[in-house]
Amino acid sequence: MHFEQLKFAALWIMATSLAGVLSAPAQADEFTQADLNRWQEQYAKVVKDGRELWTSSKLGSNGVACVQCHPNAADTHPETYPKFQKQLGKVAPIWEMINWCIQNPLEGKALAADDYKMIALQAYITEERRGVKLAPGKH
């Protein structure tokens, strides 16, 4: 290809992609109050689902619910994770402790780390703990 042709082609590509950007809806650095509201709603929905799981007699197999020992998710300390979990003998993230509770007092099956239920449970716990300073590693 001749150099001039190449230069033209490059300019053409730049021009069309720029046009694409300008004609697309606002992206990374631009969002509106409506976006913020929508994202908050999405978050609130997951927290709500988490609360439902927290109080559900169906999360495990024996009818026991998380809320029986942890009203308002108290005594779960999400701000302290990851930390050395002395009973596990290693540094653990909070979802491993949630699974421990599901498997033992609830006599249920462990959830995958990225299971929607696990995400919802963590969202609920963290929401109830809002405002508390992060303290990773604290026992």
Place this chain on the structure above:
Amino acid sequence: MSKSINRRDFLKGAGVLAVAGALPVSMVELAFADSAQNFSFAYISDAHLQQIKGAKFVNNWDRGLIRAVAEANLLTPKPDFIVFGGDLAQLGKKAELDHGAEILSALRSNKVYHVMGEHDYYLDLGQYWEKLFGPQFYSFDHKGVHFVVLNSILTYDDWTYKRWPTAEQRMLEMADLDNPNGSPFMVGDKQRDWLKTDLEKINKATPIVVISHSPLQKIYKNWNFWTDDAEQVQALLRPFNKVTVLYGHVHQIQYNQIGNISFNSVMSTAWPWPYPSTYAQAEQYLPKLTVPMNRADPFFERDATGWQFINLSNGNVDMHYDLFSNTNRTVAFNTKTGEPEDTVFQSPDKHIPPQTQY
């Protein structure tokens, strides 16, 4: 009761109970100058027996109550009676109450006094419970002490009778401690009138022990660590020299002194509860006096349950907590300050890291 005991008749007894092991029951000793009058009683509470299906129940909670019963049977000297402090069932079902009654029937005791808990009540409003255990509130006298048992877990009539389409839903709404659809506990006008009449005939020097399920003081409303008409009940108790309120419901160590009234909680046989101060969004009033129990280790099913015996010498309570896999605690009435105090941990510089609740 034929005879009132003057508080000077109260003397600390020589024989303090020595019980081996950590028992999830509360041992109560009332010591008198006349050793023939000495007596003790055991206090078991908050078993929360939970039916899974048919004859299957949650094993964890069963084990707590079975153990308490077995160990209460080993107490020497044999307690005069047992108190069961309420929440025998989880959802008030006949099957759960029957299951509990069967486990409790192994108690080698002449008498078990029962207290109504919300988990026993809100399915059929205590009907089946009454059939098994008797009236929902009553008083009795035992060797110079006047005992009153109240049903303190009642609530507003609108909530109880009008709000819920089914009894099952009503029970479920009250069962979750933190449910915003719940309703504050109360003793209510009817029982307070009864209590007033009941206490009129009692000598003001007679020691009074009031037993309720919820604390007859206000700590945290949303979890019902609370009784809505607590002040009105306290007012009825004020004319007496020595009053002790013993309560369950909270599944944790609490103690307090309000005027002449000492408050002491008892442990659950099933599971411990967090202190309300650990709920970051809550405004709560845990008595400043209370040095908390150690944070529970969930990997030990019976951790943060325990037993205590109570020495009621001179009409004041000395509470000895023997805690499963934790350091024992003694909360004794300090006659100088007029308050119950932990004999080791009361001073802030004596607190240990596991007592930090957050």
